[in-house]
Amino acid sequence: MKRLYLFLTSRDIETLSFEEFFRNLAEDAMFTYDGTRNGYFESEKDIAFELNEKLSSFQGMSVTVLVAHKNWPLEKKLLQEAFGYFPNQCVYLTDVIMKELTFGNFSSIPLLNQEFRSVDKELMSTAGTFLRSGLNGLKTAEAEKIHRNTFNYRLNRFIEITGLDIRDYHNALLLELYFQLASNGR
Numbered sequence: 001m002k003r004l005y006l007f008l009t010s011r012d013i014e015t016l017s018f019e020e021f022f023r024n025l026a027e028d029a030m031f032t033y034d035g036t037r038n039g040y041f042e043s044e045k046d047i048a049f050e051l052n053e054k055l056s057s058f059q060g061m062s063v064t065v066l067v068a069h070k071n072w073p074l075e076k077k078l079l080q081e082a083f084g085y086f087p088n089q090c091v092y093l094t095d096v097i098m099k100e101l102t103f104g105n106f107s108s109i110p111l112l113n114q115e116f117r118s119v120d121k122e123l124m125s126t127a128g129t130f131l132r133s134g135l136n137g138l139k140t141a142e143a144e145k146i147h148r149n150t151f152n153y154r155l156n157r158f159i160e161i162t163g164l165d166i167r168d169y170h171n172a173l174l175l176e177l178y179f180q181l182a183s184n185g186r
Contacts, residue, residue: 001165003067004040006079010062012036021058025050040071051090065090069163069171074111092170094177109186112178119161126154127166131176135167
């Protein structure tokens, strides 16, 4: 599963040493820069845990990394927030949203809603049932009263449309957070 690691630094990046630091953990990392202090890299490898052990000693500057599934307005906003909340850490979208909510900041909720607004209700229902069944496809198919192949089609279609592979814990948690906020009128 491809992951995006969005990054923001406290000063301009020296690209060669910056990229070398991350490629020591994810040799397949492909970098894109949005400015002199920010951008993202893509990798199939999950390196969040290793990054948290190493970021505190990074070249005398603050670096925050946000693991995401795309680089859209929600993710860009949360990266800015993460830089203040989580210096020299690698965090997930849900970490930042939960921190915002703790402080009564609901400013990311409209962007989160926008992520799922255009997804077909049938796909959202199947995805929600998948979460409630403990990510068990067979139980989901039974609960939705559909064939296992239909479930697989719907799950893959949901992932294709949203870019959010909910078979991954952190992605499933983001969708669950969305469902919880939506059920409370947020």
